Amino acid sequence: MKRWQGAMLLGAGLAVGALGMRLAEPLFETDASDAATAPASAVGGGLHVEDKVQNEAGLRLARLEGTSKPGASDGFARALDLSPLAAIASDIAAATAAHDASARELARLAGLVAADAGASRRDLDAARAQEGQDRARLTLACERPTLEFGAGLGRLGCAAMAKLAAQAARGDLAIVRLDFPDGPVPDGAEVDLDLGPDGARIAVHVLGPAIAGDTQLQTAGTLALVHGAAAHATGVGRIIGAHRATGSARAGMIVPREAIVRADGTIQVYRATGPEDFERVPLERAEAVPSGWFVPAGGRLKSGDRIVVAGAGTLLGLERSASGGQSGDD
Numbered sequence: 001m002k003r004w005q006g007a008m009l010l011g012a013g014l015a016v017g018a019l020g021m022r023l024a025e026p027l028f029e030t031d032a033s034d035a036a037t038a039p040a041s042a043v044g045g046g047l048h049v050e051d052k053v054q055n056e057a058g059l060r061l062a063r064l065e066g067t068s069k070p071g072a073s074d075g076f077a078r079a080l081d082l083s084p085l086a087a088i089a090s091d092i093a094a095a096t097a098a099h100d101a102s103a104r105e106l107a108r109l110a111g112l113v114a115a116d117a118g119a120s121r122r123d124l125d126a127a128r129a130q131e132g133q134d135r136a137r138l139t140l141a142c143e144r145p146t147l148e149f150g151a152g153l154g155r156l157g158c159a160a161m162a163k164l165a166a167q168a169a170r171g172d173l174a175i176v177r178l179d180f181p182d183g184p185v186p187d188g189a190e191v192d193l194d195l196g197p198d199g200a201r202i203a204v205h206v207l208g209p210a211i212a213g214d215t216q217l218q219t220a221g222t223l224a225l226v227h228g229a230a231a232h233a234t235g236v237g238r239i240i241g242a243h244r245a246t247g248s249a250r251a252g253m254i255v256p257r258e259a260i261v262r263a264d265g266t267i268q269v270y271r272a273t274g275p276e277d278f279e280r281v282p283l284e285r286a287e288a289v290p291s292g293w294f295v296p297a298g299g300r301l302k303s304g305d306r307i308v309v310a311g312a313g314t315l316l317g318l319e320r321s322a323s324g325g326q327s328g329d330d
Contacts, residue, residue, distance in 0.1 A: 076242050283301070
C-alpha cells in the first residue's frame with residue numbers, strides 16, 4: 001500500500017514540473033520582422049512611415065527651390081538723450097546775438113575813426129577785442145554738437161541746431177546712434193530700423209560718425225535722424241534692431257515656417273529620403289525672414305530636397321513613439 005502511494009506522489013510531482021516548464025515558455029511567438037512592417041518605425045536613424053499612415057496624418061511635401069538673399073548686416077540703434085541739444089541751441093543763440101552786436105559796434109567805431117568823427121583808436125581797439133571774444137564764444141558754441149554728439153551732427157551746421165532742438169522738444173525728432181559689428185556705416189547709407197508696427201521697418205540715412213566708440217562692443221558708431229511719429233517709438237535707452245544691405249548676395253533656400261520642428265535644442269525639418277522614409281535635418285546657419293527661414297547653401301539641405309510642410313509635428317510624435325520617447329525634442 002505504501003509503495004502504491006509513493007508512486008502516485010512521484011507521478012503527481014512529475015506532472016506539476018512539466019506544467020511549470022510549459023508556463024515558463026512564451027504564450028505567443030513574436031516575429032522579428034514585425035518592427036520592420038510596423039506602420040511607423042525608426043530605421044537606421046530615420047523614420048519609416050507607411051503611405052496609409054501618411055495620408056491619415058495629412059502629410060504634405062514641398063520641394064525646396066534655390067534662391068538668393070541680398071547680403072545684409074545686422075546691428076542695433078539706440079536713441080540719444082537730447083537734453084544737451086537744448087543747451088547747445090541756447091548757447092549758439094546767445095553767442096550769435098552777442099557777436100552780431102559787437103560786430104556792428106566795431107564797424108561803427110571803425111567808420112568814425114576813419115572819418116575822424118570823435119571816436120578814438122583806443123575805443124576801436126576795445127571794440128575789436130570784444131568782437132574777437134564774442135566770435136570765439138560763437139565758434140565754441142557751434143563746435144559743441146560735434147564735441148558732444150559727433151561729427152555727423154556737427155555737419156548739419158550751426159544754424160540747424162535751433163530747429164533740431166525745437167523738433168526734439170515737440171517729440172518730432174530723435175537722434176539715434178547706430179552700431180554694427182562689421183564696422184561703421186558709410187555716410188549717406190540707408191539703414192532700416194525696427195520701429196514700425198507689426199515688425200515693419202523705417203529707413204534712415206547716416207549723417208556721419210558719432211563722438212566715441214562703444215566701450216563694451218568696441219564698435220565705432222554713426223548718427224542718424226528719425227523724424228515724425230516714428231521718433232516717439234525710439235525711447236531713450238531702448239535697443240532697436242538695425243539692418244543694412246552690404247551688396248553681396250548669398251545663395252540658399254527658403255524653408256516655410258510650417259515645416260519647422262524643434263528638437264535637440266535646434267530647429268529642424270523632415271526630409272523625404274524615399275516614398276515612405278524620412279529623416280530629421282537641422283537648419284544650419286538659418287536666418288529668419290518674413291516668409292520663413294533662409295538657409296544658406298552648402299549645408300545638409302540642398303535645392304531640390306523634398307521636405308514635409310504639413311504634418312511635421314505628427315512625424316516627430318511618431319518618431320518619439322518608435323524610439324521609446326528618446327528623440328530629444330524640446
